[in-house]
Amino acid sequence: xxxxxxxxxxxxxxxxxxxxxxxxxxxxxxxxxxxxxxxxxxxxxxxxxxxxxxxxxxxxxxxxxxxxxxxxxxxxxxxxxxxxxxxxxxxxxxxxxxxxxxxxxxxxxxxxxxxxxxxxxxxxxxxxxxxxxxxxxxxxxxxxxxxxxxxxxxxxxxxxxxxxxxxxxxxxxxxxxxxxxxxxxxxxxxxxxxxxxxxxxxxxxxxxxxxxxxxxxxxxxxxxxxxxxxxxxxxxxxxxxxxxxxxxxxxxxxxxxxxxxxxxxxxxxxxxxxxxxxxxxxxxxx
Numbered sequence: 001x002x003x004x005x006x007x008x009x010x011x012x013x014x015x016x017x018x019x020x021x022x023x024x025x026x027x028x029x030x031x032x033x034x035x036x037x038x039x040x041x042x043x044x045x046x047x048x049x050x051x052x053x054x055x056x057x058x059x060x061x062x063x064x065x066x067x068x069x070x071x072x073x074x075x076x077x078x079x080x081x082x083x084x085x086x087x088x089x090x091x092x093x094x095x096x097x098x099x100x101x102x103x104x105x106x107x108x109x110x111x112x113x114x115x116x117x118x119x120x121x122x123x124x125x126x127x128x129x130x131x132x133x134x135x136x137x138x139x140x141x142x143x144x145x146x147x148x149x150x151x152x153x154x155x156x157x158x159x160x161x162x163x164x165x166x167x168x169x170x171x172x173x174x175x176x177x178x179x180x181x182x183x184x185x186x187x188x189x190x191x192x193x194x195x196x197x198x199x200x201x202x203x204x205x206x207x208x209x210x211x212x213x214x215x216x217x218x219x220x221x222x223x224x225x226x227x228x229x230x231x232x233x234x235x236x237x238x239x240x241x242x243x244x245x246x247x248x249x250x251x252x253x254x255x256x257x258x259x260x261x262x263x264x265x266x267x268x269x270x271x272x273x274x275x276x277x278x279x280x281x282x283x284x285x286x
Contacts, residue, residue, distance in 0.1 A: 055173050055204035059135045059219055060116040060237060062205065066139045072114025077242040078141040079153035080216065081108045084121060085160045091120040093235040101241065108153055108244045113138050115239025124163065132166055133224060134158070135236070140215035142178065150246050154216050166220045174218040177208040 053062045066072055082090050084105040091100040092109065094117060103109070111117060121132040136156060144152040154176060162172045198207055208214040225234065232238070 051206040067114035077110025079244040081153040088124040110242035110244040134220035137217040171221040175208040177214040179212040
């Protein structure tokens, strides 16, 4: 048995802590929050319950638990908004056989709780030829007022830092959760205060559950589809998607379509003059 004097034990613990911090930075494990503050971490109680789910589990396990627990609703399409920093093309694979539907970032669509979807990111500015295939795991839904479902999508933000880390061989995991009201910030947050980094060894799902209710998990790495083909499970669990358009965007689209229809109508004043002229000619002939 080796005996340590207090000073040696303190040095060892400090070195171990630094190594864990460095490992967390290299693995690039992130926790994204909808609304919280750095100060909130000082007042939120420690997690005391048992968490059977871990953010490091295979994609789809948490969603499967939600399905088995009866939380998945096949008739409810939860709107999500995928926003890639600097823009790009976002494709989402769905249904069986595998199909992909492409959108321009930011893209808003409806997905089903209890399903995992595979995305494809490409045509990224300043990154020609780069393609990434992240997954989104939908494990919860929001409960907005009736008629406002499309005004409150779950935000899925992918910034350039995430993309660079994935290109360099790291796995980025973001857990998005809805905050508890007693821990909500009393001011509007920006990207720097909305996201918190945690150590790679920590369970991001458990941490998110401590602050609120997890609703979505994003995993972004460097894995690409094999040239020999991939099993259907690579492209997700086969959940369908639905159209989701905020009412403001829908109104703008309707206004544009109405204006286009009006511009194609004949000029009423000209039509009236034509009718009068034809009537006059007919009277003269009689």
